[in-house]
Amino acid sequence: MESGQEPRQAYNPADFRLSVAPMMDWTDRHCRVFHRLLAPHARLYTEMVHAQAVIHGDRERLLGFDAVEHPVALQLGGSDPAHLAEATRIGADWGYDEVNLNVGCPSDRVQAGRFGACLMKEPALVADCVAAMIAAAPAQVPVTVKCRLGVDEQEDYEVFRAFVDTVAAAGCRLFVVHARKAWLQGLSPKENREIPPLRYPWVHRLKRERPDLQVLINGGIGSADEALAQLSQVDGVMIGRAAYHEPYRLHLMDRAIFEPERPPASREELLLALRPYLEDCLARGVALKHLSRHVLGLFHGQPGGRAFRQVLSQEAVRPGAGWDVVERALERTRLRGEAA
CATH class of the missing domain: 3.20.20.70 (Aldolase class I)
Structure with a gap:
C-alpha cells in the first residue's frame, strides 16, 4: 500500500x-x-x-x-x-x-x-x-x-x-x-x-x-x-x-479455527499462490532474497524440504534471481519427495 x-x-x-x-x-x-x-x-x-x-x-x-x-x-x-x-x-x-x-x-x-x-x-x-x-x-x-x-x-x-x-x-x-x-x-x-x-x-x-x-x-x-x-x-x-x-502450521491453525470443514491446501498450492505478488515485487526492483527468506520453512519436515531450502538459500542471493529459482527449488522438492 x-x-x-x-x-x-x-x-x-x-x-x-x-x-x-x-x-x-x-x-x-x-x-x-x-x-x-x-x-x-x-x-x-x-x-x-x-x-x-x-x-x-x-x-x-x-x-x-x-x-x-x-x-x-x-x-x-x-x-x-x-x-x-x-x-x-x-x-x-x-x-x-x-x-x-x-x-x-x-x-x-x-x-x-x-x-x-x-x-x-x-x-x-x-x-x-x-x-x-x-x-x-x-x-x-x-x-x-x-x-x-x-x-x-x-x-x-x-x-x-x-x-x-x-x-x-x-x-x-x-x-x-x-x-x-x-x-x-x-x-x-x-x-x-x-x-x-x-x-x-x-x-x-x-x-x-x-x-x-x-x-x-x-x-x-x-x-x-x-x-x-x-x-x-x-x-x-x-x-x-x-x-x-x-x-x-499457521495454515493448519487457520483452517482448524475458522474453516474446520475445509481441507487444508497443499504446501505447493500455497507457494504458487505467492507468485503474482513475488513477480510484482521483482518488477519493482525488490531482490528475490528479501522475499524468499520468508518461505524457507514451508516444507519443513517433509521429504525434499532440505533441498527446497538449499536451492533458495544458494540461488536467491544471486543478482537478477527470479521466479525460476523458486520453480527449481520446488522441482527439487518434488523429486526428493517422489524418491522418499
Missing part, C-alpha cells in the same frame, strides 16, 4: 482468535503477505516500530503495507505519551486496523530507550501512554497492549493483574499476554523466549477474573490442537516462531 488510503476493517472481536506475533527482522511486509495467503483470517502485526521513527522516519519504508494484509496492526514502541499519540494518529491515517503498544520486549537496546518489558515496572506510565493513544485514535481503531507476566523478581499473580487493571482503567480492552515473565538482565531476548517458564494458568485466570477484557495468549503454542485447547480458556492465540519457521 503506497498511500495508506485503503479502507480499514471494522472492529470485530472474532478477528483476534488467531494472530501472528510481531517479530523484529521477520514480520516485514513481504512476510505478512505470505502469512495472509497461509491464514486468510488471522490478524497480522508489523515489526515493532519506535514512535519517534514513525514521526520522523521514512514512512513508506516503515509503514507501507499491501491491502491484502487487512486486518493488520501497527506495533509501536516508546514511553512518551505525546510521541505515542502522534505515532498512533499517523498509523491510523495510514489505514492500520489496530495500534498495539509493546510492553514485552526485553532487549538491552529497548531497555536503554525506556520501552518494552521494563515498562511493566511502571504501570501508571503505561496507562498514561495508552490513554494518549486512545485519544488520538479513531473509534474504530482499537489500542491494545502486548505484555509479559512480569519482569525480574516479580512472581506474584496479583502484581500482574494489578498492572492489567491499571492499564485497563485507561481504556485498553485487549491484552496480548506472553505467558512468561522477562529477565531484564542476564538473559538474551532469545533466552527470554525460552528459559522463563510458561504460566498459561495465569493468563486463563486473568480471563476468568476479568471477563470484560479480551485476553489473548502467546508463547509456546505450536499446533492446531494446542491453539484450539487455548481458545476454550481465552479469546485468542498469538503464534510467533512456529508461524515463521514452520509456516504450514
Whole structure:
C-alpha cells in the first residue's frame, strides 16, 4: 500500500482468535503477505516500530503495507505519551486496523530507550501512554497492549493483574499476554523466549477474573490442537516462531479455527499462490532474497524440504534471481519427495 488510503476493517472481536506475533527482522511486509495467503483470517502485526521513527522516519519504508494484509496492526514502541499519540494518529491515517503498544520486549537496546518489558515496572506510565493513544485514535481503531507476566523478581499473580487493571482503567480492552515473565538482565531476548517458564494458568485466570477484557495468549503454542485447547480458556492465540519457521502450521491453525470443514491446501498450492505478488515485487526492483527468506520453512519436515531450502538459500542471493529459482527449488522438492 503506497498511500495508506485503503479502507480499514471494522472492529470485530472474532478477528483476534488467531494472530501472528510481531517479530523484529521477520514480520516485514513481504512476510505478512505470505502469512495472509497461509491464514486468510488471522490478524497480522508489523515489526515493532519506535514512535519517534514513525514521526520522523521514512514512512513508506516503515509503514507501507499491501491491502491484502487487512486486518493488520501497527506495533509501536516508546514511553512518551505525546510521541505515542502522534505515532498512533499517523498509523491510523495510514489505514492500520489496530495500534498495539509493546510492553514485552526485553532487549538491552529497548531497555536503554525506556520501552518494552521494563515498562511493566511502571504501570501508571503505561496507562498514561495508552490513554494518549486512545485519544488520538479513531473509534474504530482499537489500542491494545502486548505484555509479559512480569519482569525480574516479580512472581506474584496479583502484581500482574494489578498492572492489567491499571492499564485497563485507561481504556485498553485487549491484552496480548506472553505467558512468561522477562529477565531484564542476564538473559538474551532469545533466552527470554525460552528459559522463563510458561504460566498459561495465569493468563486463563486473568480471563476468568476479568471477563470484560479480551485476553489473548502467546508463547509456546505450536499446533492446531494446542491453539484450539487455548481458545476454550481465552479469546485468542498469538503464534510467533512456529508461524515463521514452520509456516504450514499457521495454515493448519487457520483452517482448524475458522474453516474446520475445509481441507487444508497443499504446501505447493500455497507457494504458487505467492507468485503474482513475488513477480510484482521483482518488477519493482525488490531482490528475490528479501522475499524468499520468508518461505524457507514451508516444507519443513517433509521429504525434499532440505533441498527446497538449499536451492533458495544458494540461488536467491544471486543478482537478477527470479521466479525460476523458486520453480527449481520446488522441482527439487518434488523429486526428493517422489524418491522418499
